[in-house]
Every structure is written in structure tokens, then in C-alpha cells.
Amino acid sequence: MKDRLKSIIEHSLTALIEQGKLPPLDLPEVKVERTKDKSHGDFACNIAMVLARSAKMNPRQIASLLVDSFSDVDFITAVEIAGPGFINFTLSSDTTQQIVKEVLDKADQFGRSTIGQGKSVQVEFVSANPTGPLHVGHGRGAAFGSAVSSLLKEAGFSVHREYYVNDAGRQMDILATSVWLRYLEACGQQLVFPSNGYRGAYVFDIAAQLKNEFGDKFVKSVGDVFTDIPDDEPQGGDKELHIDALIAKANTLLGEAAYREVFNAGLTSILSDIRADLSDFGSDYDEWFSERSLMESGVVDQVIEQLKQADMLYQEQGAWWFKSTEFGDEKDRVVVRDNGQTTYFASDIAYHLNKYQRGFDTVIDVWGSDHHGYIPRVKASLAAMQQDTERLKVLLVQFAVLYRGSEKVAMSTRSGEFVTLRELREEVGRDAARFFYVLRSADQHMDFDLELAKSQSNDNPVYYVQYAHARVCSVFRQLTERGMSWDKAAGEAELNKLVASHEQDLLTMLARYPEVIESAATNYTPHLVAHYLMDLARDFHTYYNAHQFIIDDVALSQARLTLIAAVRQVITNGLTVLGVSAPEVM
């Protein structure tokens, strides 16, 4: 509808210029927007005010010329000039009413558009290191990432959801060593656990599993393990040096093959836990991409070679540095350490190049906002390889600050003091958790009060929306119980009976849904959908309290039932986009 109005206005403008009634001028994009106040009609256009300056004319005068030149169209009943020069359009009630038919015809397709033109988008989200279970901080990225993916799909993009598995690197070695040390303890040995190791309960579980499966295969004497290891921090040493030495010792004592077995035990256990967790949370993926595969296939080395050839790397103090400052980064970044190991950043360059080479039109990274400083160097690396950095979009998600009542909860994976995503899901439910996460815009800090979410979960807005859906279902159940039925065709033929103000509000609300989806998709803002659903639910509840649906006037009754059937459909569609269920009974 916006587009139709737009083209009418554009035609009139060009006609007026040709007729010499308006001076020749460059036409800006015509914007037609929904009004926020009903008294201003359904749509408004501000073009007259926008043009006033360049045309050197009074905006109301321009508006008046435009309005006079509009040809009559059947779907508009009133065109008015208001305020400083707005042109307000009022739709015919017949046009407004037909949205019900459209919703029911398109059903779960209602809201789909083709603005994505089938272009391919890759969305990478969560990608937490497999060094421990997902915690509530990851939940927001999971809910946001999959909601954005669903939105893009609705908008006509071809979407590929991906999880980047950091199954290589130092953090994984720390995990492997932590598992091994816990295993040694499980085998009856006494030791002082490194302060920088992973202390979570799941490490004990993996160690116990290891012992079950392999017996004493990996047992070495603790005396040997801690020989020639520099002091840990509590003993006045450096915790990083301490843990690195332990990793090296694990490698030499166990040998490469056995070390790899311990390493993989930790990796596969945690990764399968993460996969199950995300799946249960309703965040599904098309691909799990392994960092190790990039290293083992030599892609990382190739990329480094490519950058060397392009004179983008230089050697200093034994390390290889990437000249990211030449592309706007604050400082140059190391890609190969002096000990010969490639950095995480080197893998990431290779990974992003790989994404580009797979041919995605747009590559989206969903990152925690604490990684924002990372954006310039990744973009720099792509620029250095003559890639179009505009294809990469990084969406930052602020972490939810967790509260227990009024007390802030300290979060640390290493110390094992965190609330897992699984715990959250079990306590507040998947629907409430997902809805809560996407209720706020992603770039906004969010306070997540566990006590509130747990103890007063009935106050969560998700129930308000779901209840509206269940209520519609309930009406149809009631209808059946009374031996009556809903006749869709009859209802659609009687839509002109829907003239009450509550009905008009609902009709307008339904018509807005595709616009909301489009806006939410193009701006990567799923919270708009959550807010829309709350608005729609409110209008429905208000309507419910003001009018009866099952009444003696058969024609009106069928029209109303048809309307609320459409409401039910749109609630279902919207909740589905957010990964939230639409229960028939609550």
C-alpha cells in the first residue's frame, strides 16, 4: 500500500514539473509512513515540506497542488492537508477489511516478501569456545541470531546459519590439560589445580568419563607432571606461564596421540552438549564450521602466504605482523607468534576469506559487544586481500547483566560460577527466555533479573501474547461445543460488518505486520516483532473485552470470527519468527 501511494505521488510530482506548476528540481525519495494518530488518517507523506526549500514555495501550497493533481483511486476515501504540510490519506474501509482475507489466504506465508531477491546471507552466531557449557550470556546471541536468520528468510533471502567451532588454540589446550589433571585426581592422585585452569563441575564429569573409558591409560605421576613447572600465581608466580608449562608437559608426558585423545574427549563432550543445548533452545544451524579444519587443510598458512606476497606482513621481534594500520586499525596485529604458532586472528582471516569464497552475498557476524574492537582488524584483513568489506556486517549484542534480586551475579567461565543456558531454560522456560532476550534491541544493555524471571514468570510479556492466541483458540472450541461452526467463506463475504473502532484498530494492526517484518529484517532488529506482537495482543484483548464473537447475528458473528482467525494466524507467524511457540491452551 505504501508503494502504491508512493507511485501516485511520484507520478503527480513529475506531471506537475512538466506542466511548469512546480520548478524543475531533483526529486528525493518519497516517503510514505503510517500515522501514529488515527485522526490523521492511515498514511502520511511529508514530501511537500521536504521540497519546500528547493522549490522555494510554501509547503502547504505544494501539498495543495499535489492533492489537486491526484487521480481518483478506489482505495482512498480522503486526502487531506494537515499541519505544516502533511498529506494524509485515509483508506476505504473495504480496502482495510480485505486484509483479513489476505492473511487467511496466505496463512503462514503472510508476512513473506521478496525484498531479499533470493540473495544469500550467511549468519554466524554464538560460536562460543567449546571450553564449557553455554551460559545465559550466550543465550541472547542465540535468540538474536536465530531471530535475525528467520527474519531474513521471511524477507526473501537465502539464509545459511553457521557456528564457528574454536576447536584449536590455547584455550582448548587449557581445557584439555584441566581435564587431564582432574583425571589424575580421579585416579587417586593429589595435586594443586592451576588457578588458570577450568574449574567447572563439567570438567570432573569429563575426567570421570575418561577414566571409565580408558582406565589408567593416561596416568602419569604427579611428581613428574609438576617437575620444572614455574610457580602459579598464588605462589607468587605467573599463572599464564604456569598453565602453558603444564600444557607443554602434558604433551611430552602423554605423547601426541594420547594427548589428542584427552583433548578430543573434552572437545566432543562439550560440543555435543552445546549442540543439544542450542537445539533444545530452538536455535538450529545449517553448518558447524571447524577452526581446526582450516588449520589442518593449510588454509591458514595459505592466507598468511598470500598476505606476505601482497607485502602486508612484516617480521619484528620474531613474530609476523599484519599491517592493519594501513586500513584504519589502531595498531598492527600479530598473525604468527615468535614460537611459530598462528594466532586466533590468523584463523579468523582465513575463516572470513573462506566465507567470502563460498559466495555469500552478505556475511553477518553476531558478536558479543566486548569484541567490537575486533571489527577494524577483520575488515582490514579483507581489504588487504582486495575484498569488499561492505559484504561483512558485524552485529553486536550487548551482554545481559545478570541479577539475582538486586545483586549482580559475577560471571566467569573459568571459575565455574555461572548460570547455564540450560538452567535458565529449565527454570523460566524456553518461550519466556527467548522472548525476553529479543524484547530489547540488541545494542542495548539488558538487565536480566533471574529472580524476576523465575518467580514472576507469569508477568513475562510472552504470556500476554500467547494468551491472546490461546483465547482465540478457546473461542473456536466454545463454538464447537455449542454445536456451531465457523464458515470462512461466509465470514469473508461479511467483512464490511467490521466497522467498530476496535475492529478498525485490529485491521490496521494486521496490515502492519508485513511492514514490521520488512523493517525488522532490513535493520536486523527482531525486537520490533516482539513489540508488534504485544501491540497486536493488546488490541485483541481489548476487542475481546468489548465485544462478543458468538452472537445471534450470524453475519456479524462470522465476520468477527474470521477477523480473530486472522489475528491468530499473525500471532502464530510472528511468534514463529522469534522461535516461540503459539499454544492453543495454556
Added chain:
RNA sequence: GCGCCUGUAGCUCAGUUGGAUAGAGUGUCAGUUUCCGAAACUGAAGGUCACAGGUUCGAUUCCUGUCAGGCGCGCCA
């Protein structure tokens, strides 16, 4: 110190890319069931849009500065 983000009702947050009288939830107060589900509805109260300038027909929105908070600034990931 530098960079990015944020500052809107008591609290948690929206605000249609610069538009008309700044909104919702929650909390507080006052009401609504012989009626399809009261997990609902109606009404009231609640604001110097952090502060000060600037840009223009018009600013919560854009620019500058100040103040306050968060995050980042490793041969970690």
C-alpha cells in the same frame, strides 16, 4: 589517556531512520465477571527526552562540548 556503545516516567525499555500532543510494560491508586478463559479490560497519576550550545520550517533523533555508566585497547581467545 584513546576508541566504540549508552543516558527517555519510580523501575525495565520502545520511539516508524528529521515530523504532528514523546509511548508501552511494570509498580502505585480507583474501577470492570449473571457474558466466548480476569494470564484480561477501563481510567487516573507519573517527563526540563543527562546537561549546554549548534544545524532548520521542525531535533528524543543529526553535529560539537561537558557530565555519568558499560565495553574494548595482549605475540589471549
